[in-house]
Amino acid sequence: MTMSQAQRGWLERLGAKVLGGFRYVGGMSLMLGDTLRWTVLGLVSPRVRLGRRAIAEQLVRVGVRSLGIVVLVQLFIGVILALQMTPPLRDPWRQEAMIPNIIGEAGFRMLGPILTAVVITGFAGASIAAEIGTMVVAEEIEAMEAIALNPVRFLVVPRFWATFLAMILLSVVADLCIALGGHITALLVLGPTVYEGYWTRMQRQLDMLDFTTGLIQAGVFGTLISLIACYEGLKVRGGAEGVGRATTMTVVYSIVAIIIAACVFTVVFYVYKL
Amino acid sequence: MPENAANSLRDGQPVIRVVNLVKRFEGRAVLDGINLEVHKGQTLVIMGGSGCGKSTLLRQMIASIWPDEGHVEMFGQNLGELDDGELDKIRKRFGILFQSGALFNSMTVGDNVALPLREHSSLDGNTIEVMVRMKLELVGLRHAVDLMPSEISGGMKKRAGLARAMALDPEILFYDEPSAGLDPVTSAEIDQLMMDLTQKLGVASVVVTHEMDSAFRIADRMVMLDGGKVLKAGARSEFEAIRDASATGETTHDLIRQFLRGDSDGPITRRRLSSNYEEDILNAAAGKYS
Numbered sequence: 348m349t350m351s352q353a354q355r356g357w358l359e360r361l362g363a364k365v366l367g368g369f370r371y372v373g374g375m376s377l378m379l380g381d382t383l384r385w386t387v388l389g390l391v392s393p394r395v396r397l398g399r400r401a402i403a404e405q406l407v408r409v410g411v412r413s414l415g416i417v418v419l420v421q422l423f424i425g426v427i428l429a430l431q432m433t434p435p436l437r438d439p440w441r442q443e444a445m446i447p448n449i450i451g452e453a454g455f456r457m458l459g460p461i462l463t464a465v466v467i468t469g470f471a472g473a474s475i476a477a478e479i480g481t482m483v484v485a486e487e488i489e490a491m492e493a494i495a496l497n498p499v500r501f502l503v504v505p506r507f508w509a510t511f512l513a514m515i516l517l518s519v520v521a522d523l524c525i526a527l528g529g530h531i532t533a534l535l536v537l538g539p540t541v542y543e544g545y546w547t548r549m550q551r552q553l554d555m556l557d558f559t560t561g562l563i564q565a566g567v568f569g570t571l572i573s574l575i576a577c578y579e580g581l582k583v584r585g586g587a588e589g590v591g592r593a594t595t596m597t598v599v600y601s602i603v604a605i606i607i608a609a610c611v612f613t614v615v616f617y618v619y620k621l
Numbered sequence: 622m623p624e625n626a627a628n629s630l631r632d633g634q635p636v637i638r639v640v641n642l643v644k645r646f647e648g649r650a651v652l653d654g655i656n657l658e659v660h661k662g663q664t665l666v667i668m669g670g671s672g673c674g675k676s677t678l679l680r681q682m683i684a685s686i687w688p689d690e691g692h693v694e695m696f697g698q699n700l701g702e703l704d705d706g707e708l709d710k711i712r713k714r715f716g717i718l719f720q721s722g723a724l725f726n727s728m729t730v731g732d733n734v735a736l737p738l739r740e741h742s743s744l745d746g747n748t749i750e751v752m753v754r755m756k757l758e759l760v761g762l763r764h765a766v767d768l769m770p771s772e773i774s775g776g777m778k779k780r781a782g783l784a785r786a787m788a789l790d791p792e793i794l795f796y797d798e799p800s801a802g803l804d805p806v807t808s809a810e811i812d813q814l815m816m817d818l819t820q821k822l823g824v825a826s827v828v829v830t831h832e833m834d835s836a837f838r839i840a841d842r843m844v845m846l847d848g849g850k851v852l853k854a855g856a857r858s859e860f861e862a863i864r865d866a867s868a869t870g871e872t873t874h875d876l877i878r879q880f881l882r883g884d885s886d887g888p889i890t891r892r893r894l895s896s897n898y899e900e901d902i903l904n905a906a907a908g909k910y911s
Contacts, residue, residue, distance in 0.1 A: 396740075482726075489685050490723035494737045494785070495712035 374582075375574050378499060382507050382574075385500040401505035409471040409506075410513030414520065417466050421521040424458060425450060425528020433537055444548065446541050447529060451549035454525035455557045456616075457564070460514070461609050463521045464568035467514060468601040472576040475506050476597040479580025480590035488581065498581065507573045514569030515562050522561065560621060564612050571604045634697060635660050636793055636825045637682060641691035644677055651677050653849040655691070659842075661792070664819050664826040666836045668880070669846035670889065675829045676720075678846070679797055682827060683717055684708055695793070713741050715793040716786030720801060722778030724770040730757070730781045731766035737788040756784040760814065776807045783811065787818070793825045794818065800832040812838050833881055837861065845877055853877055 350358070389397030428450050436442045479502055482488050488498050526549060533542035579593040579600070615621070635658035642655040651674045659665045667675050680686045682693055684700045693700045695711055703711065724733045734753045738744060744752070757763045760780035765773055773781065779799065786794055796815065800808040812835050818824040819841075830836050836843065837857060844854045852873060853860075863874060864881040872888050879887030 485726070486719045486721055486723035487725055489680075490717070490719055490782075490785075491725075492685065493683050493712060493715075493717045494741075494789075495709040496736070496740060 375578050378503060378578055379574055381499040382503050385497070385504050386508070389504070395500070398501070398505050402508050405505045405509030406513055409467065409509050410516060413467060413470040413513075414517065416470060417463055417517050417521055418524050420462060420466055421459065421524035422528040422531075424462060425454070425525040425530075426532045428453065428525070429529040429532035429537060429541070433541070443537065443541050444544075446533065446537070447545045447549040448552040450526060450529040451553045452557065455522045455553055455561050457561070457609065457613070459521035459525055460518045460561050460565040460568055461605060463517045463565065464514065464572060464605045465602060467510065467517070467569070468572050468598055468605070471510065471513070472572045472597045472601050473594040475573065475576035476580040476593045477590055479577060480583035480593045483581065483583045484586055484590060503577045506577055507570070510573035511566055511569040514565045514572070518562060518565035522558070556621060560612070560616060564609065567608055568605050571608060572601045575601045575604060636696060637827065638694040639678070639682065639691070640694065642678070642681060642688045642693065643690035644674070644681065644686070645689050650849050655851055657844055657851065657854060659793070659825050659827055661825050662819060662823040663841045664815065664828060664839050666828045666830060666840040666843045667846065668830065668836060668843060670880070673846045674849050675846060676797060679795055679827065679829050683715065683795055684712070713789055714791055715795065716789065716791040717795040718779065718783045718786045718797065718799055720798045722770075722775070722782035724778055724781055724785070726770050729766065730762065730768050730770065730773065733770070733781060734785045734788050737785065741789060752788070756787055757781070759787065760784045761810065776803045779803065780807070780811065783814070791824065793827070796826065796828040796830070798830055799828060800830060800835045808832070808835060815839050833883065845880065847876065
């Protein structure tokens, strides 16, 4: 059986996409390896400075500057969850008192980290890709390499650790804001059945594992965002158009990667009853 | 001079040797069998029309991109055979001035110049501070030490880039269009600085430029590229002779002459005009209306 020209073209395109995917993941894995290698070298070798000041600057940029928007978004998520859950729980089950349990479980385990990651992707991921991409266009990366300075060490390592730490810290804030949003809604709209004993019921529902699994996910999401943003930035070609493409692809790929990672985590937690 | 600088080369051996270098982009050979040498204390100027591969050649000399065939030797070592650590050792022995200056925009001018010293020397902070001011004084920018790159002009960025390139006292300096976009006085100052570095410190220089006045001022040897090949390589005097001679009717001679003189009429222009213009138009029309 012979293939038609159209079938061959389709297969070739599919093959090229798959190969491109492997190349992308391979490139990011190498960059992650390089990032960890420079981190270890920075910790053990006095000749390699880790750039703690650069990490602090990036932490302010990624974490502190996005704090306001994370708080705002997560408060509204708490409000939405409380209002969406109430009708089906109230009629006919009269179980609206369970709302803090659900908000706590959903917020701490998944919604806090995942929505924070989406906010950070748009807020910091795109900006990291644009910044590094602009440096590529302005020949700064080439200049860095020409004076024997490794761009991964100087650019990726601070952004990687700053995004990783910021995601974990912001997730804690996010968890509390979702819970607070639900409480405010209960207080102003849903009545005493929900708000009386709100915090106690939430506390009883949650254990340490719910909190830590959320933080682990936050760390992984932070890793994905920083790696994708730095990788997209470093492979910019073609001037301003290339920078624009890099920022767009950073947001798209990061969100896809975050959702896939969240799905994998959920399956693992379900299978192992975590 | 860094360790091993002198004894890694035999007498008369070039500091840079480009051997049969071929570079292709999407199957098209941008550089096709380039051979050239640069010796200590010599300035080589690389010239050629836009898109002839000058900057691509420069980038391969600094190991920023890699050739498809052939190789580049620096200080007697084939760059393609070195690992990252060995390559970094070589990189500390040369400096490069990029066309835009390529300063790190997040740092002050002073920090830009200090960065290679902080990373690659064991000097203390005060000594580095003194050295930064000395390098900036050489390019007339001592007053700009605390300014950010966004606060200085294009010419100043280029001079600051040169100060950074000189930070580690390199044995080779590469310049990508050092005079482009500069006023005549600044351009002449940079030319003078380049000549001083070559004559007084024995630095070898490789300069890619379109500015003919500057090229004839600084060059010891010149190379003209055309169509990815070396059209002519020789001493400055040979190129001066071609520039000042009359047209001979011999294509290569007249092509170089036209380029050096910047004439609007000559083999370069005729080659462009004779490229099957009518046939192209007819083919395009046939494609559109068929």
